[in-house]
Amino acid sequence: MKLQGPKGTRDFYPDDQARRRYIHDAWRRVSVRHGFDEVDGPIYETLDLYKVKSGDGIVSELFSFRRANGTTDYAIRPEFTPTLARMVAARANALPRPIKWFALPNMCRAERHQRGRLREFDQWNVDLLGLDTPLADAEVIAVACDLLAELGVTPAMVQCRISHREVVRQILAALGVADDKMQDAFTLLDAKGKMTPEQFTDKAVALGLGKEQVARFDAMCGKTYAVGDVDALRDAAGIDDDLADLRALDATLAGFGLADWCAYDLGIVRGLAYYTGTVFELHVTVSDERALGGGGRYDKLIELFGGPAMSGVGFGMGDVVLANLLEDQGLLPEHLAPTPDAFVLAASDLGATHLPGLVATLRRAGLHTRMSYKQTRNLGKLLKDAEKARARFAVLLDDTAAEGQAQVKDLATGEQSPCAITDLAQQLRL
Numbered sequence: 001m002k003l004q005g006p007k008g009t010r011d012f013y014p015d016d017q018a019r020r021r022y023i024h025d026a027w028r029r030v031s032v033r034h035g036f037d038e039v040d041g042p043i044y045e046t047l048d049l050y051k052v053k054s055g056d057g058i059v060s061e062l063f064s065f066r067r068a069n070g071t072t073d074y075a076i077r078p079e080f081t082p083t084l085a086r087m088v089a090a091r092a093n094a095l096p097r098p099i100k101w102f103a104l105p106n107m108c109r110a111e112r113h114q115r116g117r118l119r120e121f122d123q124w125n126v127d128l129l130g131l132d133t134p135l136a137d138a139e140v141i142a143v144a145c146d147l148l149a150e151l152g153v154t155p156a157m158v159q160c161r162i163s164h165r166e167v168v169r170q171i172l173a174a175l176g177v178a179d180d181k182m183q184d185a186f187t188l189l190d191a192k193g194k195m196t197p198e199q200f201t202d203k204a205v206a207l208g209l210g211k212e213q214v215a216r217f218d219a220m221c222g223k224t225y226a227v228g229d230v231d232a233l234r235d236a237a238g239i240d241d242d243l244a245d246l247r248a249l250d251a252t253l254a255g256f257g258l259a260d261w262c263a264y265d266l267g268i269v270r271g272l273a274y275y276t277g278t279v280f281e282l283h284v285t286v287s288d289e290r291a292l293g294g295g296g297r298y299d300k301l302i303e304l305f306g307g308p309a310m311s312g313v314g315f316g317m318g319d320v321v322l323a324n325l326l327e328d329q330g331l332l333p334e335h336l337a338p339t340p341d342a343f344v345l346a347a348s349d350l351g352a353t354h355l356p357g358l359v360a361t362l363r364r365a366g367l368h369t370r371m372s373y374k375q376t377r378n379l380g381k382l383l384k385d386a387e388k389a390r391a392r393f394a395v396l397l398d399d400t401a402a403e404g405q406a407q408v409k410d411l412a413t414g415e416q417s418p419c420a421i422t423d424l425a426q427q428l429r430l
């Protein structure tokens with residue numbers, strides 16, 4: 001019987017896991033330097049948690065289950081935001097504000113498996129709560145852009161497309177969408193890329209828009225507006241609002257030096273139901289990829305989860321599209337596995353008797369130490385193993401080990417010199 005992993009999941013062999021670790025390390029490093037603290041939650045929650053406000057977009061893609069003889073429905077987490085909202089709501093008054101959290105959870109969605117979308121993936125979450133100013137929105141966007149720059153990605157490869165749900169709501173209302181159809185209109189707009197123009201028009205007409213209005217809105221969404229150009233966006237939108245929120249965000253984005261990375265795009269609304277203000281998505285512009293990340297402001301969510309009124313803004317970035325992008329653009333370092341400090345090998349039978357003790361000493365001293373398991377005493381073959389492992393130094397044990405000596409070979413320069421075994425750990429650390 002041949003057993004296979006479930007569709008849309010991945011096995012991480014050492015090279016895959018090293019690549020995954022490279023991405024996780026960058027996510028963690030950048031989060032920490034922007035002042036975010038790491039959190040995590042359970043990999044499954046009660047199904048109710050996701051029903052509260054995530055919208056059908058997520059609920060219809062869940063993996064849910066009930067234990068034999070059980071009465072509670074559970075779901076494997078399809079996103080982290082509901083868990084975060086539950087955690088914040090539970091301790092809202094005790095947590096110092098603003099709350100700046102990041103998490104690196106893996107999650108499952110029962111989506112159709114396609115490029116950039118799997119059924120299990122890792123998602124970097126960065127969230128800032130309890131600060132109701134555009135500084136918060138701009139700061140989380142800055143974290144995302146900084147991560148990209150950290151990995152060698154440039155604004156020519158990825159753009160952060162920003163919109164505002166309230167602005168889009170006003171435009172849609174002016175075009176004839178009733179309040180009770182607004183969420184459906186957001187969901188439809190979010191799914192626009194997945195349907196033909198005719199299908200989109202038919203569905204928009206069902207929501208109360210005339211064909212002409214659909215065409216007008218379509219034309220508006222097809223354009224992007226640069227940071228610093230909110231006036232042009234307002235003219236195109238044709239609404240009375242002075243867009244104070246967006247203008248304040250605009251100034252802060254420019255202040256953070258993010259003008260190159262960002263542009264406004266009224267076609268971005270996001271599928272999840274909990275967003276209330278700024279919404280944004282990271283789009284790869286150099287190849288045909290699904291969104292690399294997305295997020296926005298969710299000012300009602302903590303209250304909905306039983307906490308006090310508290311604003312929040314954040315985003316999620318998946319590892320699948322990010323890895324595709326890094327690979328396509330040649331931005332993944334060739335060797336990602338950790339490289340040994342020392343590779344110990346026995347060049348004689350007497351030397352071999354000293355090998356376990358030396359390896360143990362070096363490891364206890366904190367050095368990444370590997371050894372040869374080969375029985376051969378052929379130095380050429382043994383050194384090949386050390387080179388293959390990409391070790392910095394080969395440590396050769398021959399008969400002089402009995403007098404407390406080893407030979408240390410620098411594998412980059414080829415230089416070799418004797419060293420007292422008692423000094424080795426210190427010597428190799430230099």
Ligand code: HAM
Pocket residue numbers: 078079080081109111116117118119120121123125126127272291292293294295296313314315316317318319320321
């Ligand atoms: P989301 O747009 O559903 O937002 O997901 C964010 C990112 O996760 C996507 O842009 C994509 O990179 C990745 N992603 C989503 N689904 C898949 C999949 N099936 N396979 C691979 N990658 C995927 C959220 O999840 C929000 N909870 C983000 C958020 C955090 N909003 C505020 N804070």
